[in-house]
Amino acid sequence: MSSPALGEFLRTRRARIHPATVGLTDYGRRRMVGLRREEVARLAGMSVDIYTRLERGLGADFPDSVLDAVARALRLDAPEREHLYLLVRPTDPAYAPAIRPGTRALLDSIATPAFVLGRHMEVLAWNALGAKVFGFAPDCNLARFTVLDPAAGIFYPDWEPVATQTAAYLRRQLSRHPRDRRLTALVDELTAENPVFHRLWSLPDIADPHGTRSIEHAALGRLEFAYETMDLLGDQDQTLVVYTAHPDSATADALRERELVGAH
Known part of the structure; x- marks a missing residue:
């Protein structure tokens, strides 16, 4: 799986969150706006490697628990959460019912x-x-x-x-x-x-x-x-x-x- 749209979606969502609003201390000068990958991983309770693989679209599948944790960490609303799932797992293209x-x-x-x-x-x-x-x-x-x-x-x-x-x-x-x-x-x-x-x-x-x-x-x-x-x-x-x-x-x-x- 490789999805530039998925990476862009996650980057824009973490960029809109200031560390202080989620209880993180902002140490020193930041080179970017919003949360770093490691901070999202910490909030989601997962390794930086897993989150990075998700954002880069690497790997065939991620369980619901990972996606739900990321959605909570990034404070996604219901439509954004659904969009995240669709980016990771597009709707089953094999399901195209036809009446014989x-x-x-x-x-x-x-x-x-x-x-x-x-x-x-x-x-x-x-x-x-x-x-x-x-x-x-x-x-x-x-x-x-x-x-x-x-x-x-x-x-x-x-x-x-x-x-x-x-x-x-x-x-x-x-x-x-x-x-x-x-x-x-x-x-x-x-x-x-x-x-x-x-x-x-x-x-x-x-x-x-x-x-x-x-x-x-x-x-x-x-x-x-x-x-x-x-x-x-x-x-x-x-x-x-x-x-x-x-x-x-x-x-x-x-x-x-x-x-x-x-x-x-």
């Missing part, structure tokens, strides 16, 4: 709402009923909708269990891809913006692949579904989600007889 024609055909053959989620809970594809019930749009991210959109609290009458399952899904993906910076940035965003989700994130829940879910549809009122989630083997981190209603239920009647409109 067979998966598309499967979705279209399902007579109930169905859709496919990607690694970051982005909605990759859906069938006609999925679009009508959920109101999916291009670039829809189900995690962001659930956690950050005020409409989600109305759309999901039992919002907290849905948010809990969202946390569990993302936690499972993080366990599989701990160095995916897009994924960790998404979790940082959700936990920072929603205190309730921050609490749910700390709970040791396991993603439930099936269950029941209530939806308050803008046109039809309350809809009651069972849902199933299935990993699509052979496709990168793709999960098929299918909602079903009992054939004799009011929800099934609504899906058959009423014209649905976008939910959000």
Whole structure:
């Protein structure tokens, strides 16, 4: 790894910090503004060699503990911390999910709402009923909708269990891809913006692949579904989600007889 941008970023960040502001004594005349490399290393609790290798872009990898320590030492805010991680570990270029024609055909053959989620809970594809019930749009991210959109609290009458399952899904993906910076940035965003989700994130829940879910549809009122989630083997981190209603239920009647409109 060799990154001039990484070195420049770290140099400008240590240059803006005066030693006295971080409790360091400024002895004698300094040839530079801000912190020296050895001072950053001391504040971060690591050897000068490790910090120097990081700033020079030498070495294939650095653990999260090193990057977190440097971020604290340089007093980086959340966007700067994320930028540091992206400079050290660019987003996985191998993750470029695409929906196979067979998966598309499967979705279209399902007579109930169905859709496919990607690694970051982005909605990759859906069938006609999925679009009508959920109101999916291009670039829809189900995690962001659930956690950050005020409409989600109305759309999901039992919002907290849905948010809990969202946390569990993302936690499972993080366990599989701990160095995916897009994924960790998404979790940082959700936990920072929603205190309730921050609490749910700390709970040791396991993603439930099936269950029941209530939806308050803008046109039809309350809809009651069972849902199933299935990993699509052979496709990168793709999960098929299918909602079903009992054939004799009011929800099934609504899906058959009423014209649905976008939910959000």
